[in-house]
Amino acid sequence: MNKKQAVIIVTLSALIICMGLLATRLNSPLYTQSGAEDKSAISLKETSSKKEATTSNYFVEAKINRDNKYSQTLQSLKNVMEDKNISQQQRDKSAEKYAQVAMAVNHENKIEMNLQAKGYEDAVCLLNGDKATVIVKTKDKLTDKQLKEIQSVVINEAKIKDVEIQPKQ
Numbered sequence: 001m002n003k004k005q006a007v008i009i010v011t012l013s014a015l016i017i018c019m020g021l022l023a024t025r026l027n028s029p030l031y032t033q034s035g036a037e038d039k040s041a042i043s044l045k046e047t048s049s050k051k052e053a054t055t056s057n058y059f060v061e062a063k064i065n066r067d068n069k070y071s072q073t074l075q076s077l078k079n080v081m082e083d084k085n086i087s088q089q090q091r092d093k094s095a096e097k098y099a100q101v102a103m104a105v106n107h108e109n110k111i112e113m114n115l116q117a118k119g120y121e122d123a124v125c126l127l128n129g130d131k132a133t134v135i136v137k138t139k140d141k142l143t144d145k146q147l148k149e150i151q152s153v154v155i156n157e158a159k160i161k162d163v164e165i166q167p168k169q
């Protein structure tokens with residue numbers, strides 16, 4: 001297996017994981033209705049469920065937008081790498097950039113899964129060079145311990161120390 005095949009496999013596995021998470025999110029019920037509850041309780045549940053759905057939609061949409069952007073970028077780079085009319089030097093640069101983007105996708109997915117494993121309801125990670133932005137779904141303000149925990153996950157996975165953490169309700 002050469003480097004190109006490994007990058008493709010990593011990219012495809014990351015996309016499969018994202019699609020699985022997306023399918024799980026989209027197939028979950030938005031609210032429940034029980035016969036024992038009165039109508040006002042149902043409408044309150046529907047309102048809070050809609051608010052939660054909006055927040056969940058934010059995370060789902062952010063991940064979909066990010067994945068679409070990466071897919072387009074990877075496809076463009078792949079086209080450049082396969083074009084015989086382009087110089088070998090340019091194709092090598094494209095292959096290097098392709099590997100960097102694929103690794104960023106892999107790191108972002110690992111960071112998100114690790115944060116969910118640590119008990120955070122949802123998270124979106126965006127890596128941009130030497131800076132990471134992590135948006136975490138939380139009802140309360142993040143404590144210093146939580147901020148350090150999130151920063152530690154990013155440092156361990158992506159080796160990036162410049163981490164911006166944004167809580168989102």
